[in-house]
Amino acid sequence: MIHENLLETLGATPVVRLRKLLPRPQDRIYVKLEGTNPSGSIKDRAALHMVEQAEHAGLLRPGATLVESTSGNLGKSLALIGAIKGYRVILVVDPKTPQSVLAYATSLGAELDTVNRPDGNGNYQTARIRRVRQLVQRIPGAYTLDQYNNPHNPQAHRLYTAQEIGKDFDRLSALVATVSTGGHLGGLSTALKEQFPALHVRAVDAVGSAAFGHPFEPYRMRGIGLSWRPGNLDSRPVDSLHRVTDTEALSVCRVLAAEEGLLLGESGGAAVFAALGYAAANPGEPVLAIAPDTGANYLYETYDDQWLLDHGTPLETLWRTPEELLRHARHPLHPPAAVAAGPGLTAESGRVTAGGRA
Ligand SMILES: Cc1ncc(COP(=O)(O)O)c(C=O)c1O
Structure with missing residues (x-):
């Protein structure tokens, strides 16, 4: 085909x-x-749809910069989309990100911005989101898809x-x-x-x-x-x-x-x-x-x-x-259980507004 x-x-x-x-x-x-x-994960689907919707809404112009926090797969998807569609891609990653993912993304032209200091609870996710917010504010034409809330x-x-x-x-x-x-x-x-x-x-x-x-x-x-x-x-x-x-x-x-x-x-x-x-x-x-x-x-x-x-x-x-x-x-260590029903809450301190833009 x-x-x-x-x-x-x-x-x-x-x-x-x-x-x-x-x-x-x-x-x-x-x-x-x-x-x-194509880039090896389910994230290709969400990434392409989020990018296309931002394009349709006029939020993402040719040559724009996509900035995203990723533990790996969204970064690979965006690197691929950026290479094909001509966007600059900056991925905010951390020391847990697999080497093969980093090599894939950089091979396709994405830039890496590594957060080395975890947040208070020993994790890097909120630290990465804070860094995305900084970069989006600093780089003209930068845009973040905010996969957590989009x-x-x-x-x-x-x-x-x-x-x-x-x-x-x-x-x-x-x-x-x-x-x-x-x-x-x-x-x-x-x-x-x-x-x-x-x-x-x-x-x-x-x-x-x-x-x-x-x-x-x-x-x-x-x-x-x-x-x-x-x-x-x-x-x-x-x-x-x-x-x-x-x-x-x-x-x-x-x-x-x-x-x-x-x-x-x-x-x-x-x-x-x-x-x-x-x-x-x-x-x-x-x-x-x-x-x-x-x-x-x-x-x-x-x-x-x-x-x-x-x-x-x-x-x-x-x-x-x-x-x-x-x-x-x-007999799993944590048997399945019911969850309290409810819609998603807004992400706390790490929240970046969907479609955030410089
Ligand atoms: C390997 C892997 N598993 C599971 C998930 C969870 O998918 P979702 O973000 O749709 O909840 C992700 C998301 O990045 C992922 O990369």
Whole structure:
């Protein structure tokens, strides 16, 4: 198939059924592989939609500068969009950002601005947002998409990702989706509940994340979780929340790679761990887990035994066989629980107004 540019290859991501890592052979766990998007993650969808909407609104002029805080994937998406559409891209990153992500972004011409000092709770996210605000004020023509509060982030998933899923499935018992900005969880859950009224939506967050109001504590996984509650996180369509630990998610990543040939990012591992728990409790019911990115982002980290050892996770601390993993998935460290319903709150101190502009 011939395309005018790489952005046209976005979407139509494959769904793969698990064959070996299942509580019972008849169980139906499906994984939507968002890592096959052009820059390697689900963020391509939200980034392109947010940029196009800003262009339509006349907020983003040719040659403008996009400034964004990113733990990795949004930065890759913006680097790609900037290269194709001719925008200067400045990414505010931190020491947790995977090297492969930084190399990808700079190869495509993005500039990096690294925040080295964490904020009060030991995390970098609010420190990065403060830096974005500074840069947007200082650089003429600078613009930030503000993925945490921009309604076009969930809208991209409501309009496009949900339609793909709706075409792939006649029946779906549960959707399992991870959370950082709340973009894909929000857009998918509202749209898919219209098509499948009995759908159970299970949100997946990192133990340590404060997105759903728990106290923040540093954790290892990248891409998932946040140190505050983002405006785009709407918990009203969420039926249960599963808070997953680093060990649970990393173990799934390693077992899935070895047993199913699926190389997922850490949040994809967390989503599959939560999907295993749902499947164990609901025999034979079709459950879809969203895997937001590819493990290629973390080849020299999550998938590198020495790196894990050097960063405090010796291989012996992970569960290595499907049987061991399934035992833990049936009895997770933090069993899924209901969440207090409510719309997203405005992000506290770190908030940057959507569409903020110099
Ligand atoms: C790897 C990964 N997983 C999960 C998420 C969470 O997605 P969302 O921001 O749509 O909540 C992100 C977002 O950046 C991500 O990069």
